[in-house]
Amino acid sequence: MPTVSLPDDPSLEHLRHQARALHRAVRAGDAEALARVHRSYGTVGESFPLATAQLVVAREYGFASWAKLRQHLDVIDRYRWPRRTGQPVGGSPSDEFCRLACLTYSPEDDPARWAAAVLPAEPDIWAAAAAGDADRVAQLLASDRSLARREGGPHLWEPLCYLAYARVSQRDPLRTARILLAAGGNPDTGYLWGGLTTPFTLLTGAFGEGEQGPVRQPRHPQSLELAELLLRAGAEPNDGQALYNRMFGVDDSHLRLLFRYGLGRGEGGPWRARLSLQSPVELVQGQLLWAVSHNQQARVQLLVENGVEFPDGVVRLALLNGNNDIAAYLKSAGAPAPALDPVSEFVAAVLGGGEADPSMADQARAARPGLVVWAAANGRLDAVRRLVELGFDVNALGRGDTPIEQPWSTALHHAAADGNRPLVLLLLELGADPSIHDARFDATPAGWAEHEGHPELIELLTP
Known part of the structure; x- marks a missing residue:
């Protein structure tokens, strides 16, 4: 088991530097370095070669050997997007069409960008796939079937990736996908966004959505039909990124489809064989x-x-x-019932609308200082009022996406982002300060309201 987490988008040179630093520290008799080696390797003898330092670093990150760690980084470098070795900017009309037409899960994702995409008269295989131009794709494959799996275009993706991530009006994406698959297109193709280890697959593209919401990161126009076509062709249903992107909404159509094709079962497919990903059981x-x-x-x-x-x-x-x-x-359904400690009973009572013991407020506030943020993010007006009455800071920073303590934003930020006018009014009545900037984006609640498309709240939130 790893004792430390591998950094996002890891660098081999950085890991080599860590091993060299550990090697020097052990040779110098540093007590902390010796303790690290003892935990991961064993007793240090008179000789401590650099290879042993590399082994210790690898084991700390959860790999059996330095070679296994190198292999992991090689996979990331192979599938990383954008590529480290220099990505074509794309100067041809086909490249420009693909660049504008596709969802990339970047700040540039916007319907206005996709609307600006103009398909050239004779698109290459990648632009033709993005346009869902089945006849053009069939024509190009008739001359060279290997194009079905060839990486190209401005993102160095395979043609099916451009098809799945395109958000322009496509002529016949399902027929185009069938033609590419019949010619050998890979239903499990994908890339590692920014070097992160959860792959963005064809299913991820088909299902769409994500942290920026369904307007800036919409589903493919024929989302379920395309996803089922890919699943029938063998795409792995245990797709962690697709599940993550869709978990923010309440529509479960993607889950129902994925369960039909094996979600939660099996070994996890080719991406899990390449990388240290969650098991199907852990995903669900x-x-x-x-x-x-x-x-x-x-x-x-x-x-x-x-x-x-x-x-x-x-x-x-x-x-x-x-x-x-x-x-x-x-x-x-058979899940075991827990015994709650007094602080947990207090939190459960306040959020659940029950009778909370006021004598536990101080302890609960120490344990969950940002609880009012979580209550607000879940639209629990009564709980917000009760918490503030019990001494919780209405301007506390916390997280509204998951119930853990981290000083990110205020309750007012979340009420503004949700367009919840009654909650905004309640928070202002309770003393919420609309001039506070959040810790992640350095924005006020009015800024959050503007970003999420609630202009009717901006004047209310402007100090």
């Missing part, structure tokens, strides 16, 4: 935990009915988020 358990903490009752039931195993503490999680109906359902 993560979906259950998210649904429980975010009060997604229909999704909880769907996951349980499809045999997802109960993670430890799942009922406790439901109670601590005030989701009493979900807690009752989970217990009826």
Whole structure:
């Protein structure tokens, strides 16, 4: 098991530097370095070669050897997007069409950019795939079938990637996809966005959505049909990035389709064989935990009915988020009921609308200083009022996306982003300060309202 997490987009040279630094520190008799070696390797003799330092670093990151760590980095370099070795900017009309036409999960994603894409008269295979031009794709493949798997265009993607990530009006994407697959196109092709290890696959592109929402990161226009076509062709259903991108909304059509094709079962497919990814069981358990903490009752039931195993503490999680109906359902389905400590009972009561023991407020505030942010992000007006009455800071920084303590933004930021005018008014009445900037984007609540398309709140939130 790793004792430290491998950095995002890891650099081999940085890891070599770590090994060399450990080697020098051990040779100098540094006590902390010697302790690291003892934990991961064993007793240090008179000789301590650099290769042993490399082994220690590899084991700390969870790899059996330096060679295994190198192999992991080689996979990241092979599939990373953009490529480290220099990515073509794309000067041809086909390249420009692909660059404008495709969802890239970057700040540039916007309907206005896709609308500006103009298909050239004789597109190459990548632009033809993005346009869903089945006749042109068939014509090009008739001359060279290897084009079905060839990387190219401005992103160095295979043609099916351009098809799945395009957000322009496509002529016949399903027929185009069938032609590419019949010619040998890979239903599991994809890339590693920014060197992160969860792959952005064809299913990820078809299902769409994500942190920036369904307007800037929409689904493919024929999302379910394209996804099922890919699944029938052998695409791996245990797709962590696709699940993550769609978990923010309440529509479960993607889950129902993926369960039909093996979600939560099997070994995890070719990407898991290449990289250290979650198992299928862990993936669906993560979906259950998210649904429980975010009060997604229909999704909880769907996951349980499809045999997802109960993670430890799942009922406790439901109670601590005030989701009493979900807690009752989970217990009826066989999940063990927990015993709550006094602070947890206080949190569960406040968020769930029960009677909270005021004598526990100080301890609860020390343990969960940002609880008012979580209550606001979940639209629990009564809980917000009660927490402030019990001494919780209405201007505390916390997280609204998941129930952990991290000083990111205020309750007012989340009310503004959600366009929740009644909650905005309540928070202002309770003393919320609209001039506070959040810790991630350095923006005020008015800025959040503007970004999320709620101009009617800007004047209200402008000091």
